[in-house]
């Protein structure tokens with residue numbers, strides 16, 4: 437692909453993301469527009485939310501666990517690897533996902549950060 441073709445590509449509409457308040461990581465909550473196609477974990481980090489990502493975002497640690505409170509049906513479902521890792525996540529529920537496995541696809545998401553991560557739960 438030439439440089440000209442690359443720049444001719446239409447930009448995808450951004451993905452609206454709302455993060456519910458979390459006492460440590462995001463006390464006031466946050467709403468932003470993420471880049472469609474980006475991993476949710478990268479979008480959160482870019483906004484200054486210090487979500488853990490111990491395995492460097494390759495679906496091997498479960499520290500990037502989040503709850504997708506709205507928009508879950510609009511994103512790709514978890515694959516077997518993600519489901520296996522999620523079994524180790526703190527506070528697992530039916531809306532749990534690993535944020536390194538969720539790609540923003542234009543559908544609005546509401547995200548809740550778990551009170552603890554796998555690592556914190558071990559320390560406590």
Ligand code: FES
Pocket residue numbers: 488489490491492493494495496497498499500501521534535536537
């Ligand atoms: S960063 Fe390790 S599973 Fe997402």
